[in-house]
Amino acid sequence: MKTKKITNSNSIQRATRLWSPLFLGPVVIAFTIGFVWPFIWGIWLSLCQFQTVSDARFVGFGNYIRAFQDTTFTHAFWYTALFAVVSLVLINVLAFTVAYILTQSIKGSNLFRTVFFMPNLIGGIVLGYIWSMIFDGILSRFSTSILMESKYGFWGLIILMCWQQIGYMMIIYIAGLQNVPGEMLEAARIDGATRWETLFKITIPNVMPSITICMFLSLTNGFKLFDQNLALTGGQPFIIQPDGSTIKTTEMLALNIFNTFNGTGSTSQGTAQAKAVIFFVLVAGLGLAQLAYTRKKEVQQ
Amino acid sequence: MNNKNLSAEQRRKNTLSVILGIICVIYVIPVLMVVVNSFKLNTFVKTDTFALPSGEMWAGFANFVKGMTFGNYPFIKSVCYSVVITLLSTFLILLCTSMAAWYIARVNSAFCKILYFLCVFSMVIPFQMVMYTLSKTADRLHLNTPWTIPIVYLGFGAGLAIFMFVGFVKSIPLEIEEAAAIDGCGPLRTYFSVVMPMLKPTLISVGILEIMWVWNDFLLPYLVLDINEYRTIPIHIQYLKGSYGTVDLGATMALILLSIIPVIVFYLTCQKHIIAGVAAGAVKG
Numbered sequence: 010m011k012t013k014k015i016t017n018s019n020s021i022q023r024a025t026r027l028w029s030p031l032f033l034g035p036v037v038i039a040f041t042i043g044f045v046w047p048f049i050w051g052i053w054l055s056l057c058q059f060q061t062v063s064d065a066r067f068v069g070f071g072n073y074i075r076a077f078q079d080t081t082f083t084h085a086f087w088y089t090a091l092f093a094v095v096s097l098v099l100i101n102v103l104a105f106t107v108a109y110i111l112t113q114s115i116k117g118s119n120l121f122r123t124v125f126f127m128p129n130l131i132g133g134i135v136l137g138y139i140w141s142m143i144f145d146g147i148l149s150r151f152s153t154s155i156l157m158e159s160k161y162g163f164w165g166l167i168i169l170m171c172w173q174q175i176g177y178m179m180i181i182y183i184a185g186l187q188n189v190p191g192e193m194l195e196a197a198r199i200d201g202a203t204r205w206e207t208l209f210k211i212t213i214p215n216v217m218p219s220i221t222i223c224m225f226l227s228l229t230n231g232f233k234l235f236d237q238n239l240a241l242t243g244g245q246p247f248i249i250q251p252d253g254s255t256i257k258t259t260e261m262l263a264l265n266i267f268n269t270f271n272g273t274g275s276t277s278q279g280t281a282q283a284k285a286v287i288f289f290v291l292v293a294g295l296g297l298a299q300l301a302y303t304r305k306k307e308v309q310q
Numbered sequence: 311m312n313n314k315n316l317s318a319e320q321r322r323k324n325t326l327s328v329i330l331g332i333i334c335v336i337y338v339i340p341v342l343m344v345v346v347n348s349f350k351l352n353t354f355v356k357t358d359t360f361a362l363p364s365g366e367m368w369a370g371f372a373n374f375v376k377g378m379t380f381g382n383y384p385f386i387k388s389v390c391y392s393v394v395i396t397l398l399s400t401f402l403i404l405l406c407t408s409m410a411a412w413y414i415a416r417v418n419s420a421f422c423k424i425l426y427f428l429c430v431f432s433m434v435i436p437f438q439m440v441m442y443t444l445s446k447t448a449d450r451l452h453l454n455t456p457w458t459i460p461i462v463y464l465g466f467g468a469g470l471a472i473f474m475f476v477g478f479v480k481s482i483p484l485e486i487e488e489a490a491a492i493d494g495c496g497p498l499r500t501y502f503s504v505v506m507p508m509l510k511p512t513l514i515s516v517g518i519l520e521i522m523w524v525w526n527d528f529l530l531p532y533l534v535l536d537i538n539e540y541r542t543i544p545i546h547i548q549y550l551k552g553s554y555g556t557v558d559l560g561a562t563m564a565l566i567l568l569s570i571i572p573v574i575v576f577y578l579t580c581q582k583h584i585i586a587g588v589a590a591g592a593v594k595g
Contacts, residue, residue, distance in 0.1 A: 043465015146359025
């Protein structure tokens with residue numbers, strides 16, 4: 010009987026294989042055009058000097074050296090890292106608090122959930138313009154603007170990202186909080202644990218997987234941020250350095266790479282592609298760490 | 311004693327409700343400001359952002375009329391292109407990646423394993439890594455129109471979709487498909503009449519994620535499409551600021567309002583699916 014079943018599924022597999030061009034073909038072709046080929050070509054071009062793709066000439070690691078020596082790039086890196094960490098802490102603390110309150114069976118929790126999630130559906134460019142109008146509406150009373158000081162741009166972007174992302178992280182936290190075993194909470198209550206003891210000793214250890222996911226998501230979101238950065242400040246205000254180069258004080262990594270591609274120097278395209286590879290290693294490193302971590306957790310469970 | 315405790319608990323919950331209610335009101339202020347300012351004359355948007363558009367500030371629907379042709383490009387064209395690109399891309403991604411995912415999950419070959427690995431890998435790649443070479447490749451292959459850009463979206467978005475579909479297909483018992491095969495179904499019929507109906511919840515989740523991604527995406531269409539000819543809504547809105555020294559904020563807000571109304575209607579009608587889909591995508595991605 011068992012042998013028969015194996016033969017059976019094998020014959021199904023064989024029949025299915027005949028149809029592989031139809032099942033796999035479109036995805037393989039599109040995936041090659043949209044990902045595999047641009048990825049490989051991108052790595053190759055990061056080792057070349059070029060202005061158009063037809064005049065690419067191999068130059069080795071010069072682009073990478075230039076990228077690391079570029080002060081606008083290192084500035085963008087530290088600015089992005091600071092932004093990612095600050096937004097990570099704020100978004101997760103606030104999202105967890107809201108999710109925790111919403112799971113206490115309070116009145117109107119469905120309405121609150123709907124409202125808090127709503128900004129997530131609005132695109133980054135539109136969000137940037139909405140908030141630049143609001144910040145300028147406030148700051149113009151003090152006869153200044155969000156484009157005048159980099160600290161306004163920084164905190165403005167933090168507020169924008171909190172507004173957009175809290176609802177998203179809240180949904181993940183709510184799912185996690187609903188999986189905390191009710192008997193455990195009940196047992197803690199009977200044993201006379203205070204609300205805070207229950208929160209820190211029972212609830213938080215039980216939602217650790219959600220916390221991990223949200224932390225990685227907000228960290229990578231912070232690093233990859235582009236649309237909101239472009240629409241809110243576009244890197245302004247600019248500071249001209251003694252050596253003549255311009256630092257765009259609120260420019261993050263993704264925008265820095267984008268602007269470098271649009272540069273006019275003979276080496277800027279190559280340097281931009283090298284920056285893109287460095288950026289990829291950074292973001293992929295964070296992403297793979299998350300995958301590895303969640304896999305490990307799943308195995309333990 | 312017990313009663314007193316209960317009412318204290320109830321009071322605490324009521325206080326929390328009120329606090330959250332106030333935060334909710336603050337939360338919708340940015341959207342309300344868009345509505346308010348879209349009816350305001352341009353000169354007052356910057357000076358009286360938070361005032362209601364009364365008296366001399368009232369612009370009526372002038373901002374909307376002006377916005378239609380604002381930026382030397384008809385707004386209605388951007389809306390049409392956005393709708394076409396979003397619907398075509400989502401349809402193509404759902405159809406092709408679910409078929410490929412079923413094949414990958416059911417056929418045991420080295421090629422499938424490599425393809426699956428590449429899909430997972432592509433999920434962690436930031437767009438900046440491939441943006442230059444992808445736009446050149448798309449240009450070379452004439453994929454730079456709204457009718458062909460869905461192929462680019464299929465390629466760049468395949469990773470997450472295949473990952474989610476493979477996860478779900480593996481949880482479907484093989485016996486159902488074997489029964490279909492014994493009853494004389496070929497692979498194609500098995501897929502479309504047996505497997506695909508079972509995939510419905512994942513099709514909805516992935517569909518929602520793709521719709522939200524493609525509709526709001528700025529950089530990919532900006533780099534791939536011929537911008538003078540075809541603009542999507544995000545590109546259109548970005549160009550309002552990009553091409554002018556001083557922006558007509560009233561008209562910009564009118565266009566922003568028009569562009570978020572469909573999103574909010576979509577959200578309120580499919581809220582349950584959207585939240586479920588986003589949660590599924592986040593936990594897996």
